[in-house]
Amino acid sequence: MSKNSIMPGFRPALGFTLIYLSLVVLIPLSTLVFESFKLNWEDYVQIITNRRVLSSFRVSFSTALVAALIASFFGFIVAWVLVRYSFYGKRFFHALIDFPFALPTAVAGIVLATIFQPSGFLGKLLIDMFGVQVAFKPLGIVMALIFISIPFVVRTVEPVLLEFESAMEEAGASLGATRWQVFIKIIFPNVFPALLTGFALAFARGVGEYGSVIFIAGNIPYVSEIAPLLIVTKLEQFDIQGATAIALTMLIVSFVLLLLINLLQFWVRKRSGQL
Amino acid sequence: MNAITHPINPAKLVAPKQQALQDPNWVRWSLITIAVSFIGLFICLPLGLVMFQAFSKGIAAYWSELSQADMLSAIKLTLLTALITVPLNTIFGVAAAWAITRFEFKGKSLLTTLIDLPFSVSPVISGLIFVLLFGAEGWFGEWLMAHDIKIIFAVPGIILATLFITFPFVARQLIPLMQEMGNQEEEAALSLGASGWKTFWAVTIPNIKWALLYGVLLCNARAMGEFGAVSVVSGHIRGLTNTLPLHVEVNYNDYNVTGAFAGASILAGLAIVTLILKTALERKQNNR
Amino acid sequence: MSILLTDISKNFGSFSALEHVNLEVPEGELVALLGPSGCGKTTLLRIIAGLEHADKGRVLISGEDKTAQSVSQRGIGFVFQHYALFRHMTVFENVAFGLRVKPRRDRPNNNVITKKVHALLELVQLDFLHDRYPDQLSGGQRQRIALARALAVEPSVLLLDEPFGALDASVRKDLRQWLRNLHHDLNVTSIFVTHDQEEAMEVASQVVVLNHGRIEQQGSPSDIYDHPANAFVSRFIGQTNIFDLDEHDADWLQTAGILNPRTEGKIAHVRPHDILVEKSNSGYAASATVKDWQHLGALIRLELVKNDSNGSTAPVFAEMPNDQFKQLKLHRGDKVDLRIRQAHWFH
Numbered sequence: 001m002s003k004n005s006i007m008p009g010f011r012p013a014l015g016f017t018l019i020y021l022s023l024v025v026l027i028p029l030s031t032l033v034f035e036s037f038k039l040n041w042e043d044y045v046q047i048i049t050n051r052r053v054l055s056s057f058r059v060s061f062s063t064a065l066v067a068a069l070i071a072s073f074f075g076f077i078v079a080w081v082l083v084r085y086s087f088y089g090k091r092f093f094h095a096l097i098d099f100p101f102a103l104p105t106a107v108a109g110i111v112l113a114t115i116f117q118p119s120g121f122l123g124k125l126l127i128d129m130f131g132v133q134v135a136f137k138p139l140g141i142v143m144a145l146i147f148i149s150i151p152f153v154v155r156t157v158e159p160v161l162l163e164f165e166s167a168m169e170e171a172g173a174s175l176g177a178t179r180w181q182v183f184i185k186i187i188f189p190n191v192f193p194a195l196l197t198g199f200a201l202a203f204a205r206g207v208g209e210y211g212s213v214i215f216i217a218g219n220i221p222y223v224s225e226i227a228p229l230l231i232v233t234k235l236e237q238f239d240i241q242g243a244t245a246i247a248l249t250m251l252i253v254s255f256v257l258l259l260l261i262n263l264l265q266f267w268v269r270k271r272s273g274q275l
Numbered sequence: 276m277n278a279i280t281h282p283i284n285p286a287k288l289v290a291p292k293q294q295a296l297q298d299p300n301w302v303r304w305s306l307i308t309i310a311v312s313f314i315g316l317f318i319c320l321p322l323g324l325v326m327f328q329a330f331s332k333g334i335a336a337y338w339s340e341l342s343q344a345d346m347l348s349a350i351k352l353t354l355l356t357a358l359i360t361v362p363l364n365t366i367f368g369v370a371a372a373w374a375i376t377r378f379e380f381k382g383k384s385l386l387t388t389l390i391d392l393p394f395s396v397s398p399v400i401s402g403l404i405f406v407l408l409f410g411a412e413g414w415f416g417e418w419l420m421a422h423d424i425k426i427i428f429a430v431p432g433i434i435l436a437t438l439f440i441t442f443p444f445v446a447r448q449l450i451p452l453m454q455e456m457g458n459q460e461e462e463a464a465l466s467l468g469a470s471g472w473k474t475f476w477a478v479t480i481p482n483i484k485w486a487l488l489y490g491v492l493l494c495n496a497r498a499m500g501e502f503g504a505v506s507v508v509s510g511h512i513r514g515l516t517n518t519l520p521l522h523v524e525v526n527y528n529d530y531n532v533t534g535a536f537a538g539a540s541i542l543a544g545l546a547i548v549t550l551i552l553k554t555a556l557e558r559k560q561n562n563r
Numbered sequence: 564m565s566i567l568l569t570d571i572s573k574n575f576g577s578f579s580a581l582e583h584v585n586l587e588v589p590e591g592e593l594v595a596l597l598g599p600s601g602c603g604k605t606t607l608l609r610i611i612a613g614l615e616h617a618d619k620g621r622v623l624i625s626g627e628d629k630t631a632q633s634v635s636q637r638g639i640g641f642v643f644q645h646y647a648l649f650r651h652m653t654v655f656e657n658v659a660f661g662l663r664v665k666p667r668r669d670r671p672n673n674n675v676i677t678k679k680v681h682a683l684l685e686l687v688q689l690d691f692l693h694d695r696y697p698d699q700l701s702g703g704q705r706q707r708i709a710l711a712r713a714l715a716v717e718p719s720v721l722l723l724d725e726p727f728g729a730l731d732a733s734v735r736k737d738l739r740q741w742l743r744n745l746h747h748d749l750n751v752t753s754i755f756v757t758h759d760q761e762e763a764m765e766v767a768s769q770v771v772v773l774n775h776g777r778i779e780q781q782g783s784p785s786d787i788y789d790h791p792a793n794a795f796v797s798r799f800i801g802q803t804n805i806f807d808l809d810e811h812d813a814d815w816l817q818t819a820g821i822l823n824p825r826t827e828g829k830i831a832h833v834r835p836h837d838i839l840v841e842k843s844n845s846g847y848a849a850s851a852t853v854k855d856w857q858h859l860g861a862l863i864r865l866e867l868v869k870n871d872s873n874g875s876t877a878p879v880f881a882e883m884p885n886d887q888f889k890q891l892k893l894h895r896g897d898k899v900d901l902r903i904r905q906a907h908w909f910h
Contacts, residue, residue: 007458008471013374017386020367024438025392031407031414032400074313081310085303093311095554099318101493102546102553104500105398106520107539110527111321114328121324147317167647169296170614173634174641175661175716179298185664189651208397210503211520215527228399232507235403240412247400254395296614296634 032251035244047245052221053230056246060227061253063138064206067145072199074146075153076191082154083161101151105211112144113215136218141226144212149202156198160191193269200261207254322543329540332533340537348514349522349538352430356518357498360437365491368445373479376453377461387450393442402436402507409435428510433518436504441494448490449483456482485560492556496549500542564625564719564752565590566611571620573606573776580606581776584620588754588769593746595767596756599799603776604756605644605724611754612722613637624719640718640751644725646709648697654708655693658683661716683711686745703734710742714749723755727762739766760800764788772796794909797832804838804879806831806906815869818850821903831906838881839902840865842891851879853897856888863888867899 036044047053081087082094100108116123116134126132134140164187172182210228217224227250234243297303330337340346371390375383393401407413409426419426426432460482464474480487502520509516517525519538526534566588573581580603588594596604609615611622613634621630629637649657658680662671671679684690687707697705706726713721726742727735743766746753757763763770764784772779772787772795780792791797798805806816807830816831840851851867859882867879881901883891893899 006462006465007377008465009373009475010378013370014378014380017367017371017374020363021371021386021389024367024435024442025389028404028408028435028439029392029396031404035407074309077306078310078313081306084298085307087307093314095550096314096318096322098550098553099322099546102496102500102549103321104502104520104542104546106502106523107325107500107542107546108321109502110523110535110539111324111328114532115320115324122320147321150314150317165645165647166296167643167645168649170634171641171643171647171649171712172660172664173296174612174614174639175664175712176635176638177660177664178635179296179302181664185660186649186651204395208400210397210399210506215524228397228503231399231403235406235507238412240407240410243403244407247397247403250397251400258395 032244032248035240036248039241039245043241044245047242048249052225053227053246055222056225056227056230057249057253059138059141059224060207060250063141063226064145064203064209067142067149067206068199068203070142071146071149071153071202072195075150075198075202076157076195078150079154079157079161083158097154098151100147100149105148105209106215108147108212109144109215112140112147112212116140116143116216135216136220136224138224140216140218141213141224144216145202145206145209148205148209148212152201152205153195153198156194156201157191160194164190193265196261196265196268200258200265203261204254204258207250322547325536325539325543328532328536331536336533337537337540340531340534341541343534345514345517346522346534346538349517349519350541352433352517353499353519355430356434356437357495359434360441360498361491361495363438364441364494365445365487367442368447368449368490368494369487371446372449372453372483373475375450377458390443390446393439398440398501398503399507401439402504405432405435405439405508427508428512429516432508433505433516436508437498437501440501440504441498444494444497445487445490448486448493452483452486453479485556489553489556489560492549492552496545499545566720566752566754567623567626568607568611569621569623571607571610571617571622573603573610573615573617573619579776581610581617584776584778586771586778586781588752590625590752591750592752592769593743593767594754594769594771595763596754596771596773597760597763597799598758598773598779600758602773604758604773607773608722608724608754608756611720612639612641614641638716638719640713640716640721642706642709642713642721642723642726644728646697646705646729648705648709648712650697653694653696654684654689654700655680657697657708658712658715660712679715683715684708686714687711701734702730703738706730706738710745714751718751721751721753723753725757726755727757727759735762742766764800772799774799791832791907794830794832797907797909802835802880804833804835806833815850816903819901819903821906830909832909833903833906835864835880835882836862837904837906838879839904840867840881840883840891840893841900841902842893843898843900850901851899853893853895853899854878855895856893858885861885865893867901870898 039047078093078097082090082097113135114120116126118124118127118133118135120135123133123135126134132139134143168186168190169182172186173179177185208228210226210232213226214229217226217229219225219229227246231243231246231250234240234246298306371386374380375387406427409415409419409432411420411427413427426435460478461474464478465471469477499518500520501518502524505518506521506524509518509521511517511521511525513522513525519542523535523538523542526532526538566586568584568586571581571584571586572579584603584607586607596607598604606615610617613622613629613632613636617630621628623629624637624639634641649660652660659676662676662679665671681690681693684693687710689704689707689711692700692704692708697708700708710723710726727738730738739762742755755766764787767784769781770784770787771781774795780787780796782790787796788800791800797803821831851869853865854868855866857864857866861884862882863885865881865883865888867881869877869879879901
């Protein structure tokens with residue numbers, strides 16, 4: 001079975017891997033599926049189509065979508081600037097990009113809530129100047145999710161920009177293209193699949209995000225209550241079936257969306273000759 | 276989904292660009308301004324605020340918050356959790372990377388996908404599944420009750436949930452590296468008569484040590500900082516089942532801002548140390 | 564169109580890539596920039612293209628000063644060493660690119676573009692690949708597509724950076740001939756960079772030899788070969804035996820029948836085919852011993868050792884046609900007499 005008979009340790013390594021994987025991941029995760037078999041279809045539909053549940057889905061998916069879009073736009077610019085230009089403090093900024101990965105989400109949550117709450121540093125400023133309230137609104141959730149999303153986008157786009165063959169740009173210019181045409185017709189199409197990956201990662205993370213969101217969101221039912229929080233609420237009310245139904249739906253919708261994004265990516269790559 | 280970045284050498288970022296093809300100055304400076312303000316707003320500002328809030332009532336208040344019994348027990352529990360989960364997931368990561376990169380077998384790509392699974396599950400759901408298994412109404416609930424074993428709303432639940440959340444970190448770091456390295460060096464050692472175990476320690480480990488440390492570092496940061504999954508299984512019992520992130524939440528919800536930020540500043544400090552070590556490791560790995 | 568470079572200098576940090584280069588390329592020529600790696604030939608080509616700006620000096624194309632113009636305004640065609648085909652575009656779109664990015668008022672309509680692109684693809688004999696992506700092509704095919712792409716904008720001059728560098732030896736041979744013919748048909752002023760002297764001599768109508776950022780010699784291939792301007796060119800182009808007269812070769816050269824024109828220099832460069840080999844009758848007067856030989860197709864290269872008093876074992880190479888070699892019936896260790904027909908003298 002193994003390709004290489006002289007390499008030792010196949011059985012113990014694979015055996016341990018499979019047992020550990022099953023114990024820690026597969027068996028616990030499968031409970032979600034088995035638990036949902038306890039529900040009949042009508043009960044399931046009733047839980048899921050509850051108005052509060054539906055609006056929590058709407059909040060979760062729409063804020064994650066908007067945040068991932070915004071993070072993709074700015075993340076692309078950040079990656080571009082970090083790869084292409086040199087300026088004072090660049091290495092420092094480069095290291096900071098991973099801060100949202102490293103910072104525990106609860107800390108991110110209370111920090112962002114403190115900044116954006118109506119009495120907070122930026123929250124006050126935004127209310128006074130533009131009359132925009134961020135905290136306790138979907139906008140606050142979007143802000144938290146942008147914070148979480150930055151490294152996903154920057155770190156997927158950066159290596160592709162770094163390895164981009166500069167001769168392609170030179171070729172474009174030598175054929176008479178302006179700088180803008182070179183960017184739009186040559187650079188961007190080659191970076192787009194990576195940007196799409198970054199977007200998908202950010203979106204997937206945003207849908208399930210909990211810690212960084214709940215403090216700033218205010219968790220007002222029908223307005224700023226996210227689906228993961230509703231799962232927690234149901235659990236606290238010992239409504240295990242309700243929690244399971246919402247969790248399973250979230251997982252399925254996320255997987256379907258990711259599948260669609262993967263298909264889109266496949267199509268883009270194929271169209272652009274990268275497959 | 277993958278939450279791990281692969282190292283980029285910062286030194287490589289200053290790519291030598293042809294002078295003739297540079298972007299116009301105004302474009303360059305506008306983009307730099309946008310990028311720097313964006314990072315400043317979303318990253319530097321939060322970073323500064325944690326530090327400011329923690330010390331806003333003075334060092335003494337900070338210190339008294341940190342020396343409270345509940346805070347200390349939260350720190351202890353966080354350390355204990357990391358101390359158990361990180362080594363377990365490290366051993367798993369090495370074993371999985373060894374099996375996947377050194378052998379051909381059926382279902383290998385499925386296995387690689389399954390290892391990533393915890394990344395694509397919401398932290399709350401990661402906690403929920405352990406409640407379904409070990410909670411009062413869970414599969415093993417009655418049995419556990421009968422034998423007086425507590426998992427949910429107790430330390431074992433916290434450790435299990437953390438184990439799940441941090442499961443892929445080390446493996447994800449090692450698999451691409453060991454794939455790229457190939458096994459020629461190991462074959463050479465074996466052909467020279469080294470034992471399998473000896474080969475592993477003398478050839479494989481020195482080659483992967485920086486990536487291994489990198490994975491351990493990220494795994495540890497997540498293990499100490501995990502909130503959502505742990506929050507579901509912990510039950511928030513002060514002094515008993517509150518990890519540091521949970522204790523931060525409790526303090527915050529009690530309007531004890533100084534206490535919340537005192538705990539938060541420790542975690543932020545951990546994040547900063549992680550970032551510094553990460554940058555150093557990236558350099559090491561790229562200079563290899 | 565003609566190209567005129569005046570007093571071009573370029574430094575990269577403290578490294579001086581080009582120093583006071585003056586070069587004139589008449590219209591319609593196919594010029595090779597030849598030199599060892601690091602001699603500045605690619606930098607010079609990129610300066611002509613506008614991909615790099617010279618620190619000093621001016622670039623004129625058909626009399627017009629292009630020094631300050633960017634690469635996209637110069638109207639040159641550039642073929643990159645690794646082709647730099649746009650990997651996200653089909654072959655067709657690659658070739659059409661230069662036409663599609665023209666300002667709206669100059670842009671041909673779609674029909675014209677389609678016709679023109681297919682005509683170019685036919686010119687390079689690859690129209691059947693028009694809907695492929697670059698990653699699906701062989702090296703030689705990519706090279707020809709890159710050329711078609713550069714030609715689409717009807718450039719005033721065509722610049723090629725190591726056009727055959729990345730190809731297999733057999734493909735390279737075919738493409739050289741093909742490029743020469745293509746140039747003959749299109750008659751567009753072309754410059755290509757190469758480090759392969761054989762390639763330069765075979766393809767170019769003019770060869771410019773560069774070394775250490777300076778032009779050593781410019782001329783037709785036969786000029787360069789028959790009348791090398793200095794020792795570097797003589798050594799770089801073709802094989803050469805080098806005899807330093809200050810040492811021990813003076814007497815030996817005289818026995819080999821070369822007069823010693825002291826005034827011209829002290830170092831003699833002798834091409835292998837300028838050495839005549841005869842079987843020695845006397846043994847005493849013999850000037851060399853046969854050590855070994857190699858078959859180079861129609862030619863045989865003899866490896867000889869001079870019979871010096873000082874025991875030097877530096878080999879001397881001589882070349883002769885195959886039949887002649889057969890007639891001589893030489894064996895290893897045979898004593899032979901050498902007659903040197905011609906030598907170039909350098910200081």
